[in-house]
Amino acid sequence: xxxxxxxxxxxxxxxxxxxxxxxxxxxxxxxxxxxxxxxxxxxxxxxxxxxxxxxxxxxxxxxxxxxxxxxxxxxxxxxxxxxxxxxxxxxxxxxxxxxxxxxxxxxxxxxxxxxxxxxxxxxxxxxxxxxxxxxxxxxxxxxxxxxxxxxxxxxxxxxxxxxxxxxxxxxxxxxxxxxxxxxxxxxxxxxxxxxxxxxxxxxxxxxxxxxxxxxxxxxxxxxxxxxxxxxxxxxxxxxxxxxxxxxxxxxxxxxxx
Amino acid sequence: xxxxxxxxxxxxxxxxxxxxxxxxxxxxxxxxxxxxxxxxxxxxxxxxxxxxxxxxxxxxxxxxxxxxxxxxxxxxxxxxxxxxxxxxxxxxxxxxxxxxxxxxxxxxxxxxxxxxxxxxxxxxxxxxxxxxxxxxxxxxxxxxxxxxxxxxxxxxxxxxxxxxxxxxxxxxxxxxxxxxxxxxxxxxxxxxxxxxxxxxxxxxxxxxxxxxxxxxxxxxxxxxxxxxxxxxxxxxxxxxxxxxxxxxxxxxxxxxxxxxxxxxxxxxxxxxxxxxxxxxxxxxxxxxxxxxxxxxxxxxxxxxxxxxxxxxxxxxxxxxxxxxxxxxxxxxxxxxxxxxxxxxxxxxxxxxxxxxxxxx
Numbered sequence: 001x002x003x004x005x006x007x008x009x010x011x012x013x014x015x016x017x018x019x020x021x022x023x024x025x026x027x028x029x030x031x032x033x034x035x036x037x038x039x040x041x042x043x044x045x046x047x048x049x050x051x052x053x054x055x056x057x058x059x060x061x062x063x064x065x066x067x068x069x070x071x072x073x074x075x076x077x078x079x080x081x082x083x084x085x086x087x088x089x090x091x092x093x094x095x096x097x098x099x100x101x102x103x104x105x106x107x108x109x110x111x112x113x114x115x116x117x118x119x120x121x122x123x124x125x126x127x128x129x130x131x132x133x134x135x136x137x138x139x140x141x142x143x144x145x146x147x148x149x150x151x152x153x154x155x156x157x158x159x160x161x162x163x164x165x166x167x168x169x170x171x172x173x174x175x176x177x178x179x180x181x182x183x184x185x186x187x188x189x190x191x192x193x194x195x196x197x198x199x200x201x202x203x204x205x206x207x208x209x210x211x212x213x214x215x216x217x218x219x220x221x222x223x224x225x226x227x228x229x230x231x232x233x234x235x236x237x238x239x240x241x242x243x244x245x246x247x248x249x250x251x252x253x254x255x256x257x
Numbered sequence: 258x259x260x261x262x263x264x265x266x267x268x269x270x271x272x273x274x275x276x277x278x279x280x281x282x283x284x285x286x287x288x289x290x291x292x293x294x295x296x297x298x299x300x301x302x303x304x305x306x307x308x309x310x311x312x313x314x315x316x317x318x319x320x321x322x323x324x325x326x327x328x329x330x331x332x333x334x335x336x337x338x339x340x341x342x343x344x345x346x347x348x349x350x351x352x353x354x355x356x357x358x359x360x361x362x363x364x365x366x367x368x369x370x371x372x373x374x375x376x377x378x379x380x381x382x383x384x385x386x387x388x389x390x391x392x393x394x395x396x397x398x399x400x401x402x403x404x405x406x407x408x409x410x411x412x413x414x415x416x417x418x419x420x421x422x423x424x425x426x427x428x429x430x431x432x433x434x435x436x437x438x439x440x441x442x443x444x445x446x447x448x449x450x451x452x453x454x455x456x457x458x459x460x461x462x463x464x465x466x467x468x469x470x471x472x473x474x475x476x477x478x479x480x481x482x483x484x485x486x487x488x489x490x491x492x493x494x495x496x497x498x499x500x501x502x503x504x505x506x507x508x509x510x511x512x513x514x515x516x517x518x519x520x521x522x523x524x525x526x527x528x529x530x531x532x533x534x535x536x537x538x539x540x541x542x543x544x545x546x547x548x549x550x551x552x553x554x555x556x557x558x559x560x561x562x563x564x565x566x567x568x569x570x571x572x573x574x575x576x577x578x579x580x581x582x583x584x585x586x587x588x589x590x591x592x593x594x595x596x597x598x599x600x601x602x603x604x605x606x607x608x609x610x611x612x613x614x615x616x617x
Contacts, residue, residue: 095583
């Protein structure tokens with residue numbers, strides 16, 4: 001059954017500083033979306049706000065999951081409702097292994113019926129294989145001492161194991177070499193299907209060569225300013241964000257200008 | 258002589274309510290295990306009905322005005338004696354397990370004496386059931402000997418526990434001493450190590466967990482009395498609700514103990530705003546040619562870590578459970594591997610509640 005995530009006129013601030021100025025976005029399961037945009041334009045804020053990071057405050061608008069407003073739901077409730085955020089800077093948690101953490105996270109979704117250990121181990125081994133990760137990784141403490149690339153792979157490992165309906169991928173390509181990027185893309189593509197949707201946030205078109213989106217959005221100045229197909233990303237790669245801004249006649253200062 | 262409750266820096270020890278120690282004595286059930294290897298090597302591992310007056314005098318002199326210590330020796334009826342002769346290397350840990358079997362104060366005493374160039378591990382489990390208890394002991398480690406001591410303290414809610422344990426180390430002796438305070442109730446205790454011989458070294462680690470309105474006060478002291486002695490004190494405590502925990506770490510380096518190295522780290526994690534913690538580092542150094550370092554912190558859960566764990570669907574309680582384990586991990590990893598580490602892990606899970614990620 002199709003599930004719908006709707007963002008309606010979302011306005012968000014952090015530390016009393018407005019960041020999002022009315023974002024509208026609808027994502028259905030079965031769809032792959034990409035959000036591109038220059039630095040400092042609110043892409044990560046959008047992802048973090050949808051997930052429920054308490055650092056960000058909604059001042060107006062709604063986030064609806066199949067019509068249910070998520071505003072009052074805590075981050076863990078949103079996760080159990082089917083949202084997942086692959087973070088740009090995953091936290092390091094020494095003292096719990098990735099495997100034990102994953103089992104606890106899976107069981108949090110249906111505490112009355114814990115996953116059988118053989119089933120869990122077989123799913124974990126399949127996911128590790130798909131991502132070219134060693135068995136040892138699962139027995140290391142969660143992200144503790146991991147390289148940037150290892151952390152990104154571990155985010156995708158969690159995605160594969162937790163099987164969310166909506167995966168927000170916040171710059172999952174940053175800091176990855178081309179081989180690692182292919183592996184990460186393989187993981188995300190394995191999730192493709194009618195029950196799954198992703199919103200990829202990226203600066204670069206390169207990621208979209210490996211995870212081909214159905215829809216591309218461009219964000220600038222805290223709004224989505226243009227939506228199109230995969231060609232939009234290719235066009236942007238040639239012309240740049242400043243050019244698009246001028247084309248659209250927007251009065252926005254780009255932070256890296 | 259005017260007697261008083263133990264005097265520890267920055268702690269009002271009367272608050273611990275240890276007057277229960279004056280209640281009538283409880284009967285003790287003491288179990289010993291793995292003694293064969295030691296007995297075959299001419300050692301002693303037994304429950305005795307007295308201790309030598311020399312040992313008693315030496316211990317009392319370390320704090321002559323301490324009312325709890327005096328009460329302990331006046332009421333003493335049983336003691337666990339462990340004597341390992343010189344040149345004996347034991348392969349199995351010596352296990353001591355005791356608990357009061359009647360209401361009242363459990364008055365427990367142990368003496369561990371390890372001969373020259375010997376090696377042993379002693380694991381002491383002190384079980385629940387007491388209204389109050391004293392756990393007093395002496396440890397002596399001979400030259401070039403290596404001793405590992407792990408104490409797992411489990412008490413029911415409402416218990417009052419008092420510890421006064423002293424260790425003395427000869428030349429090149431090594432002591433690895435772990436203390437796990439993860440039972441319920443109020444705990445007050447001091448663990449004193451004297452490095453008397455050149456090259457002696459001690460690692461002392463304590464882990465504590467306090468919930469409800471429990472009080473934990475630990476004072477761990479190492480005295481460096483000889484050159485090239487080294488010590489590391491590592492104390493981590495987590496506390497919830499209205500609990501209070503005080504951790505003192507004291508490193509003393511005498512004049513003449515050149516080349517000594519005294520390191521200490523005391524950290525507390527407060528899970529609730531009403532919990533109170535105090536980590537108090539003290540270094541008293543009377544020699545120039547030494548190394549010493551201390552770290553102390555009282556902090557709360559890292560919100561970024563909490564958010565990350567919750568973003569995977571874990572409830573706040575389970576996420577905090579994981580972060581407590583994460584915080585205690587450096588100390589837990591210093592416990593001797595095997596059943597005691599598993600037991601501590603299991604008990605932590607029980608006391609923390611929520612989904613136990615290590616057993617889920």
